[in-house]
Amino acid sequence: MDPASPSPPPEPPSEVARAVALEPADPLSVLNQAFRDAYAARRDAVLSRMGPVIAQIDDVLILRKGGQRFEAPARTRRYHAYKVVTHVPLALYVLLAQQPEALDEDTRVRLRTLRGLITASRDGFEARGLPAEALGRQHRVLDASLALVDDVLRAGRVAREDLATFIHAQVPDLLKNAEDAARDQIETMHASVEAWKRQMTPDERGQLRAVVAASHMSRPGNVATQYFTLTLGEHWEGRFHEESQHPGKRVLSSEATFDEAAAFSLLATHVLDARTSSGIFGEETRMARDLLADAAERILAEMFKKAPEPEPS
Known part of the structure; x- marks a missing residue:
């Protein structure tokens, strides 16, 4: 869902919920709201002081x-650069780890989409002002991710041992990205x-x-x-x-x-x-x-x- 899209309207209360809740006009409901109002006013006063x-x-x-x-x-923005690149191999692992060996069509579509997004992101990294060592690390992670996507799409299947080799090889770079993001x-x-x-x-x-x-x-x-x-x-x-x-x-x-x-x-x-x-x-x-x-x-x-x-x- 687009995070900018409006939230759906709340579901109306169920029959059970209506049977349990106090009616809005019940004197106890009115009394409880008066307590809430008084508490909120005092809380605001505490914050102001x-x-x-x-x-x-x-x-x-x-x-x-x-x-x-x-x-x-x-x-x-460097924090986000490190974090997003770290998510790429994690996303591929999550997408493929539970996938039957033969790719289904939904996974193929997702992999092609990810490939296009990774390529577009990789080409703009030189302009992000990262140190040379960090820049090389981002390219290394994205290039390895692209190679995995291409191999899986070409073979039409997921080789478990290849996926394990891929993700374990990324761990040192992912942890270094996490360190750089935390330092930033x-x-x-x-x-x-x-x-x-x-x-x-x-x-x-x-x-x-x-x-x-x-x-x-x-x-x-x-x-x-x-x-x-x-x-x-x-x-x-x-x-x-x-x-x-x-x-x-x-x-x-x-x-x-x-x-x-x-x-x-x-x-x-x-x-x-x-x-x-x-x-x-x-x-x-x-x-x-x-x-x-x-x-x-x-x-x-x-x-x-x-x-x-x-x-x-």
């Missing part, structure tokens, strides 16, 4: 400070953030928070989260981990939220919930988990005669 906050959303860093909004790059993002972000920090007072730098838009799959070891964790002096958990979401943290991941307002709203929600939870329950993290979570654990332990087994740290 917070110190400087930075959101990383795709290629852009957004700073809100003192009622003003600023933008700076989080990456350059980290160095670009660092230049942007340091320029902003130089314009802040020591007190503002001490209050600075960050929120990172990340998909669920990319949260462990997310580049931006690791960077902000270090530059803001938090506990760095490294490449295998999702950085802690403890209320005291100055860095948050906004999972599957790539909207500026939603990202900043999440940060304010995090702060407001910690304050509210501490005041009501005497536990700062209580509202960071489902309000039903503790009761659910007790009920399930009794129902299934089983105790929870947390992962070893």
Whole structure:
């Protein structure tokens, strides 16, 4: 689907959903909406009074400070060049790994399309300003990919051993592309953030928070989260981990939220919930988990005669 195309209208609620949900005119529905409105108003007030906050959303860093909004790059176009080339052999492997040995027509069409796109992309790489070593690497990956496509189309079949040889031969270049993409993002972000920090007072730098838009799959070891964790002096958990979401943290991941307002709203929600939870329950993290979570654990332990087994740290 074209990402620019409008989203389809939401499906109407099913008969079961209508039977379970409160009617909009039900006094309880009205009361619940009043709670939501009050909470949203307080969250907006918290955000307006917070110190400087930075959101990383795709290629852009957004700073809100003192009622003003600023933008700076989080990456350059080199990041995308490395990432797209890395996707090419991965796409070919995914397309062909589960393919019966004899190509079906759909796969033939996809391979021909990919061949044209790879060729068109390869011819323009000299103008992208990559270092000589990196430029040679992109050509090497794309040329190997083209050779595989041509061999498969010519033979009309996929040889499993040839596919395995192809993808394993690409791994060193793919990992080097990943390293160069990570370096581009980290160095670009660092230049942007340091320029902003130089314009802040020591007190503002001490209050600075960050929120990172990340998909669920990319949260462990997310580049931006690791960077902000270090530059803001938090506990760095490294490449295998999702950085802690403890209320005291100055860095948050906004999972599957790539909207500026939603990202900043999440940060304010995090702060407001910690304050509210501490005041009501005497536990700062209580509202960071489902309000039903503790009761659910007790009920399930009794129902299934089983105790929870947390992962070893």
